[in-house]
Amino acid sequence: MNEEMMQLNEREEIEMLVPFYVTGRISTSDALRVETYLKQNPDFAEHIELARDERAATAAVNEALGFPSARATDRIFEQIASEPQPLLSRTLKESRGLLATVRDFFTAPSPVAVRYAAMAAAAVVLLQAAIVGTLMTRSGGPETGGFEVAGGPKEQAANAPSALVAFQDGATLADMTRALKDVGATIVEGPVQGGFYRIRFAPSKSGAEDAPTRIAALKAQQNIVKTVLPSR
Amino acid sequence: MTSSADDADLLQRIARQDQLALRTLIGRHHVRLYRFLLRLVRDEAMAEELANEVFMEVWRNAGRYEGRSQVGTWLLSIARNRAISRLRKRRELGWDEDAAAEIADEDDDPEVTTQKRDKAAALRRCLEGLTVEHREIIDLVYYQERSVSEVAEIVGIPENTVKTRLYYARKKLSELMLVQGVDRGWP
Numbered sequence: 001m002n003e004e005m006m007q008l009n010e011r012e013e014i015e016m017l018v019p020f021y022v023t024g025r026i027s028t029s030d031a032l033r034v035e036t037y038l039k040q041n042p043d044f045a046e047h048i049e050l051a052r053d054e055r056a057a058t059a060a061v062n063e064a065l066g067f068p069s070a071r072a073t074d075r076i077f078e079q080i081a082s083e084p085q086p087l088l089s090r091t092l093k094e095s096r097g098l099l100a101t102v103r104d105f106f107t108a109p110s111p112v113a114v115r116y117a118a119m120a121a122a123a124v125v126l127l128q129a130a131i132v133g134t135l136m137t138r139s140g141g142p143e144t145g146g147f148e149v150a151g152g153p154k155e156q157a158a159n160a161p162s163a164l165v166a167f168q169d170g171a172t173l174a175d176m177t178r179a180l181k182d183v184g185a186t187i188v189e190g191p192v193q194g195g196f197y198r199i200r201f202a203p204s205k206s207g208a209e210d211a212p213t214r215i216a217a218l219k220a221q222q223n224i225v226k227t228v229l230p231s232r
Numbered sequence: 233m234t235s236s237a238d239d240a241d242l243l244q245r246i247a248r249q250d251q252l253a254l255r256t257l258i259g260r261h262h263v264r265l266y267r268f269l270l271r272l273v274r275d276e277a278m279a280e281e282l283a284n285e286v287f288m289e290v291w292r293n294a295g296r297y298e299g300r301s302q303v304g305t306w307l308l309s310i311a312r313n314r315a316i317s318r319l320r321k322r323r324e325l326g327w328d329e330d331a332a333a334e335i336a337d338e339d340d341d342p343e344v345t346t347q348k349r350d351k352a353a354a355l356r357r358c359l360e361g362l363t364v365e366h367r368e369i370i371d372l373v374y375y376q377e378r379s380v381s382e383v384a385e386i387v388g389i390p391e392n393t394v395k396t397r398l399y400y401a402r403k404k405l406s407e408l409m410l411v412q413g414v415d416r417g418w419p
Contacts (some may be wrong), residue, residue, distance in 0.1 A: 058374035065271070072280050072283065073285060191259035
């Protein structure tokens with residue numbers, strides 16, 4: 001029988017909804033149909049149990065497949081690093097757009113209010129560009145496309161203390177960024193097996209070894225951070 | 233499952249070439265995506281390579297995501313297209329006769345006979361014996377936890393076909409279980 005040609009009775013229609021009912025990925029009206037049918041036909045509970053068994057077996061089969069190798073994620077970022085730097089080209093493109101905006105401001109026959117609005121927008125873009133530039137200079141990461149002399153900040157960073165951190169499932173990107181920023185850390189690798197990220201602490205201004213204090217501060221953010229393990 | 237709003241936010245950041253956002257997205261979806269691909273292509277190295285291709289495509293084209301579907305659904309859709317394209321090259325798509333034969337042929341193995349008594353283990357073995365097409369729909373619904381409309385989008389078939397294909401996959405599962413000596417009492 002063709003998949004599209006099947007003639008259904010009520011029970012078969014409900015049976016088709018059951019897998020979605022047991023996963024909860026079903027519309028309210030369809031869930032109601034299943035529950036109403038179940039009330040009228042208590043023996044149908046056995047069929048719902050069958051679907052629950054199928055779901056458990058499917059999860060077991062998938063979980064037995066293991067994980068992608070720890071190197072897999074590294075390869076993605078190696079590939080990204082080997083590609084042309086779109087961030088720089090985008091920044092340049094935006095700069096050209098900004099210049100064009102400024103030029104238009106002086107040449108376009110628009111009302112004064114619109115011109116001031118355009119000028120304000122241009123100022124915002126300039127400010128953002130300045131912030132991006134500052135971050136890129138400070139981070140010195142491979143994404144900046146910059147270069148440094150031996151013994152420079154990049155080499156110091158390589159010797160800086162590091163740790164492995166796992167975040168809570170519900171943590172948002174903003175939470176994670178803030179938590180790391182608070183302790184002067186940046187992500188340098190990951191996620192590796194177990195969902196851990198390797199972070200590196202920026203050298204302290206005093207030069208003192210304060211990694212344990214910073215790790216403790218990170219651990220204290222329990223609503224964002226799940227685990228922190230010291231590492232070198 | 234992750235919040236779709238958070239995932240969409242990550243994609244916006246990735247479109248601005250934010251590598252931390254990409255790492256976070258990978259952390260959330262890598263394992264499920266890899267397993268989905270591995271179930272389709274049955275080759276660990278190929279599944280890993282395809283998963284990486286999906287994330288590279290996201291890195292390059294995150295700006296094209298229009299928010300019409302959940303990010304997870306979008307990723308699975310890209311992954312499936314890439315897997316099919318690769319499998320076509322290897323001419324491997326279609327009925328998995330080898331796997332079905334494997335189940336029937338193992339009757340004499342005492343270890344397998346013991347396993348048959350374990351209904352859950354038999355069910356897991358029979359899931360492996362389904363065709364690629366049936367395995368895929370079962371995985372998408374039960375493991376990837378996609379709705380009818382999301383499966384329709386990923387597989388590229390009408391919603392009614394999603395329901396009937398899943399129905400037949402489950403019936404086939406009952407037939408394979410019967411061969412294993414387990415009567416599920418359905419259909």
